[in-house]
Amino acid sequence: MMLSVENLSVRFATDGGTVHAVDDVSFELAAGEILAIVGESGSGKSVTAQTVLGLTRAPNTTITGAVRFDGQDLTQLNDRQLRDIRGERIAMIFQDPMTSLNPVYRVGAQIAEMIRAHRDVSKGEARDRAVELLASVGIPNPERRVRSYPHEFSGGMRQRVMIAMALALDPDVLIADEPTTALDVTVQAQILRLLEKLNAERGLAVVMITHDLGVVAEVADRVAVMYAGQIVEDATLESLFYDPKHPYTWGLLGSLARLDQPRPVRLAQIAGQPPSLIAPPSGCRFAPRCPHAFEKCAEPPPLHDGDRCWLDLEQKRRLRDVDGRIGLRRAVAT
Amino acid sequence: MARFIVRRTLGMIAVLFAISVIVFLIFNVIPNSDPAARIAGKNANPALIARVTTDLGLDQPLPVQYLTMMKQIFTGELTSYASSQNVVEQIWKGLPATFSLCVGAAVLWMTLAVVFGYLSAVHAGKFTDRALTVLSLVGISMPVFWLAAILLYYLSFKAQLFPTSSYVPLTKDPANWAYHLILPWITLAVLFVGFYSRVLRSNMLDVMNEDYVRTARAKGLGERQIRIKHVLRNSMIPVITLFGLDFGAVVGGGAILTETVFNLNGVGLYAGQAIGSLDLPPLIGVTMFGAFFIVLFNTIVDVLYAFLDPRIRLGTAAPA
Numbered sequence: 291m292m293l294s295v296e297n298l299s300v301r302f303a304t305d306g307g308t309v310h311a312v313d314d315v316s317f318e319l320a321a322g323e324i325l326a327i328v329g330e331s332g333s334g335k336s337v338t339a340q341t342v343l344g345l346t347r348a349p350n351t352t353i354t355g356a357v358r359f360d361g362q363d364l365t366q367l368n369d370r371q372l373r374d375i376r377g378e379r380i381a382m383i384f385q386d387p388m389t390s391l392n393p394v395y396r397v398g399a400q401i402a403e404m405i406r407a408h409r410d411v412s413k414g415e416a417r418d419r420a421v422e423l424l425a426s427v428g429i430p431n432p433e434r435r436v437r438s439y440p441h442e443f444s445g446g447m448r449q450r451v452m453i454a455m456a457l458a459l460d461p462d463v464l465i466a467d468e469p470t471t472a473l474d475v476t477v478q479a480q481i482l483r484l485l486e487k488l489n490a491e492r493g494l495a496v497v498m499i500t501h502d503l504g505v506v507a508e509v510a511d512r513v514a515v516m517y518a519g520q521i522v523e524d525a526t527l528e529s530l531f532y533d534p535k536h537p538y539t540w541g542l543l544g545s546l547a548r549l550d551q552p553r554p555v556r557l558a559q560i561a562g563q564p565p566s567l568i569a570p571p572s573g574c575r576f577a578p579r580c581p582h583a584f585e586k587c588a589e590p591p592p593l594h595d596g597d598r599c600w601l602d603l604e605q606k607r608r609l610r611d612v613d614g615r616i617g618l619r620r621a622v623a624t
Numbered sequence: 625m626a627r628f629i630v631r632r633t634l635g636m637i638a639v640l641f642a643i644s645v646i647v648f649l650i651f652n653v654i655p656n657s658d659p660a661a662r663i664a665g666k667n668a669n670p671a672l673i674a675r676v677t678t679d680l681g682l683d684q685p686l687p688v689q690y691l692t693m694m695k696q697i698f699t700g701e702l703t704s705y706a707s708s709q710n711v712v713e714q715i716w717k718g719l720p721a722t723f724s725l726c727v728g729a730a731v732l733w734m735t736l737a738v739v740f741g742y743l744s745a746v747h748a749g750k751f752t753d754r755a756l757t758v759l760s761l762v763g764i765s766m767p768v769f770w771l772a773a774i775l776l777y778y779l780s781f782k783a784q785l786f787p788t789s790s791y792v793p794l795t796k797d798p799a800n801w802a803y804h805l806i807l808p809w810i811t812l813a814v815l816f817v818g819f820y821s822r823v824l825r826s827n828m829l830d831v832m833n834e835d836y837v838r839t840a841r842a843k844g845l846g847e848r849q850i851r852i853k854h855v856l857r858n859s860m861i862p863v864i865t866l867f868g869l870d871f872g873a874v875v876g877g878g879a880i881l882t883e884t885v886f887n888l889n890g891v892g893l894y895a896g897q898a899i900g901s902l903d904l905p906p907l908i909g910v911t912m913f914g915a916f917f918i919v920l921f922n923t924i925v926d927v928l929y930a931f932l933d934p935r936i937r938l939g940t941a942a943p944a
Contacts, residue, residue, distance in 0.1 A: 343842055369847065376844035384842075389835040392854055393935055403853075404843040439934040455843070 291358075292495045293319040293342070293380070293463055298355035298365075300334070300341050302348075307568040311337045313519040314355070316593070319463065322493045324486075326506040326527075328542070329516035332564060335499045336385075338516070339465050341365075342497075343382055344372045359463075378408045381456035385468035387448035391440035397424075398436030401455045408459055423454040427484060446477035453484060460492070467499045482508050503546060507531065515539050518565050518575040524596035533607075535597035537618055538576045540610045544617025551615070558617055574600070581619045582609050632926075636919045643915045644908055648690050651904045658682075659705040659904065680705060693908060702909055706901045711909040714894055721791040722890035724801065725808050725882065726874045733813035733820065734867065740817065741824025741863075742856060748829055756821065763818030772811045772885035779807065791888045808886045812879055816870060820863055827859035834858075861932050868925030869918065876914025 300312040312334040319325050329335045340346045342357050344364065357364040364375060376382075384390040391400060401423060402416035411419075417436065424432035427450040440448055449469060456464055466485065470478035486509055488494050500506060506513055506527070513530045515523040515538065523536040534540055541560035562579040565571055571578055577587040586600040601609070610616050660676040661668065677683050681692055696702035702711040744756045780788045786807050792800040831837065832855055840850045870878075876891070883892035891910060898906035930936050 340838075345838060345841055373844040373846065376842055378844055382842040384835060384839065386835060390839045392836040392840070392858065394858055394933055403845065407843060407845050407849070441935050452839075 291318045292321045292323075293497075294358045295338070295342065296356045296358065298338065298341060298357065299353070300337050300346060301352040303350040303352070304568075309567045310519055310570055311567055312341065313570070314593075315516070315519075315521050316355075317514050317521060317524060319495050319497055321462070321495055322489065324489055324496045324498060324509050324511045326498045326500060326510035326513045327516060328500055328503060328506055328513055330501055330564065332567070333516040334519040334567075335501075335516045336467050339382070339467050339497060339499045342465060343376050343380060344369070345382075374408075377404055377456075377461070378459045379461055380463040380465060381459070381461040382465040382467065383449070383452040383456050383469050386472045387445055387452050388440075388472065390452055391448060393440055396437050396439055397443070397451045401436075401451075401458055404455055405458050419458065420454075423458055424451070426457070427451075427454040428480075429454070444477075445473050446480060449473060449477075449481050450484065453481075453488075457488065457492075457494075461494070463495045463497065464488075465497045465499070468501070469498070470505060471500070471502070478505070479508075485509060503542060515542070518570055519567055520575060520598060521593060522576065522598045524593070534610065534616060535595075535603070535606060536576075536599050537580050537582055537601075537606075537610070540616050541579075541618035544612060544615070558620075560618060561620065574598070628927075632919075632923045636916070636923075639919050640912055640915055644694065644912055645690070647908050647911050648686075648693070648904075651902075651907065652686060654902075656902070659902070662902070663705060693905065696905075697909060697912065702905045704898075704903050704905050706898075706903040711906045714906065715891055715909055715913055718889060718891040718894050720793060720890075721888045722875060722877075722879065722883070722892060724791070724794060724805055725812060725879055725888055725890060726871065728802075728805055728809045729812035729816075729874070729879075730867070730871050732809050733816035736813065736817045737820030737824060737863070738856075738860075740821035741828065741859075742851070744821060744825040745828035745832070745855075745859075746851060748825070753825075756825075760818035760821050763814045764822075766814060768811060768815065768881045769885055771814060772807075772882060775807050775811060776885065790886075791890070805888075808882050808888060811886070812874065812882045820866065823866065824859055824863050827862055828855050831855045831859045861929070864928060864932060865925055868921045868928075872918035872921030873914070875921075876917035877910050878914070 294316075295318075296316050298312055298315045299310070302309045302311055315334070315338055317325065317327070327335045327338065337346055341353060342364065344367070346353070347369075353365050355365065359375065360379065362371075364372065367375070391397065395403075398417055398420045401420035402413060405411060405416040405419055406413070409416075421432045421436050424435055429435050429447060429450055435443075440451070443451060453469075464485075469485070470481050473481060482505060485496060485498070489496055489509075496509075498505070498509060510527050512524070512526050514521045515530070515536065517538045523530070523534065523539050525533075525535070530539065531543070534543060538560070541558075544558045545560065547557055560579055565575055565578065572590070573588040574580070574583070574591050577583040580587070582601060584600070589600075591598050591600050599606070609619075612619055660673050660680060660682055663680075664672045664676050681689060684692070693702065697712070700710070700712040703709060704711055704714075740756050740760065744753045747753045776788065780786045787804050790804065792804050794801040837850060837854050840854045845853075877895040878892065879890065880892035880896050882888070883890045884896045887893070891913065894906060895910040895914075897903075898910060
């Protein structure tokens with residue numbers, strides 16, 4: 291295993307109470323694999339990703355569990371040790387390429403800065419490397435563009451710059467936190483192509499954080515679905531789309547707009563709101579919104595065979611069928 | 625760049641014109657400001673006052689008086705009503721003291737403000753931050769004339785640590801120049817240190833939450849490098865703007881209280897005396913001199929801004 295997250299929990303102490311942002315999350319990433327972590331806003335997917343690199347560390351944060359990478363537990367490393375991992379072994383790109391680059395420095399300088407933080411090379415060498423990197427992610431005129439400022443690039447080009455920077459030290463793992471969310475659809479597709487290419491050519495393992503099942507379907511090998519700070523389902527791409535186990539996943543799949551089906555009067559949605567992470571439900575966190583909840587759901591279900599639900603599999607296969615396709619019923623037929 | 629300079633120069637002319645007109649009008653509407661009556665003395669008879677009035681040209685219509693005065697400013701012939709001294713020469717004479725005071729104080733206040741603001745932001749909420757917060761509030765709240773008097777009394781008069789007053793030219797004796805200016809520098813800098821360090825602290829706390837700072841951390845940069853290269857650098861932009869305005873203002877006679885208490889023969893002291901004797905020519909001269917510096921430093925800051933923040937380009941509107 292390249293990277294393995296074990297029983298990771300992240301809590302933030304706030305004035306309103308303790309926020310259980312991530313609760314008992316475990317997943318593994320194999321070398322060369324693309325793992326997608328899917329969930330809606332506030333499900334804890336970004337916090338999970340950032341915690342891997344220690345980016346959520348703060349006086350008000352409590353982190354338990356382990357992040358195993360290369361024989362070390364990253365949660366136990368001090369900042370100095372963590373810096374050798376950040377960028378060098380595990381690189382990260384973020385949602386909004388507009389704000390993720392410092393507006394006052396040329397992009398070449400920002401890439402060179404990263405190289406020089408880890409390698410003993412001259413400014414000139416680092417700059418030459420920056421040009422190569424920009425070329426490798428498909429930025430035209432890299433010789434000239436290396437001297438441009440972030441605001442002189444379009445959103446998609448800026449995300450390419452971020453990717454080029456992330457690749458600078460040839461890391462083993464790339465964590466991409468909603469890398470295409472802020473981009474136009476056509477540009478989205480280009481960025482996903484690029485990530486797939488890097489995955490195939492360099493064997494780069496990718497953790498892709500997204501809320502977009504379309505993105506998942508395009509690139510992922512395996513998918514972890516997060517809800518209210520927990521992983522509720524962990525499956526291969528095929529299994530997730532054709533044999534989803536968790537009712538929340540059914541709800542997500544059922545709410546997709548599909549072009550290959552007659553147009554529904556209105557798009558399906560999951561009734562209710564995600565729970566507060568300050569006082570989450572004591573049993574199954576999805577139970578309050580789940581039309582299939584029963585007595586047992588008052589107890590928290592464990593993640594078993596990549597599924598955090600008390601219903602049995604045969605029952606599930608029956609229940610998830612809504613008018614011939616997968617979905618979550620609006621109300622329980624009693 | 626050329627267009628920018630032309631535009632700024634035209635702007636400066638407009639500002640100076642407006643300010644001179646306003647000062648001139650204010651002087652003419654405030655009571656008891658008739659210079660002829662003052663110059664003629666306490667026991668003057670009406671004939672004497674009338675003669676002085678004619679001599680000073682005060683019987684002319686206001687626009688004519690104004691134009692005459694402007695002409696005198698630009699030909700360097702403007703003389704004081706009260707002392708018959710040449711105004712432009714007097715301002716010129718005051719420049720070394722004023723510049724020495726302002727440049728020294730500015731170096732002091734920027735250095736301390738950056739150090740204090742940085743420490744405050746880095747230790748936000750902790751003891752260092754609280755202590756510096758109290759300190760800067762004290763600094764902002766202390767009236768300059770009071771602080772100056774206290775420093776003079778305790779450090780110069782009682783403890784004899786510093787000379788009591790006056791200005792020693794830099795060219796004559798650099799060591800004594802600095803020695804004589806230490807207390808005035810501190811006095812003038814205190815207010816700005818307090819204010820600027822607060823501004824810098826809050827800017828830095830904002831910038832620390834920026835996505836690009838998280839990126840810098842994810843790149844594996846050291847915390848100190850992140851704070852200085854990414855946080856401090858970006859937080860300085862608004863502080864530089866403030867600095868341009870304030871520095872222009874103190875050079876242009878804003879250090880009036882400090883110069884007066886420490887008896888530094890600078891432009892501010894001259895302005896203070898002119899106000900005391902309601903003497904229009906030096907007042908107009910000093911005000912225009914001050915306005916000139918404020919506009920000048922504003923322009924310099926705008927140019928500097930384009931270097932500090934590449935998103936800003938001179939001559940075009942900033943992108944939304």
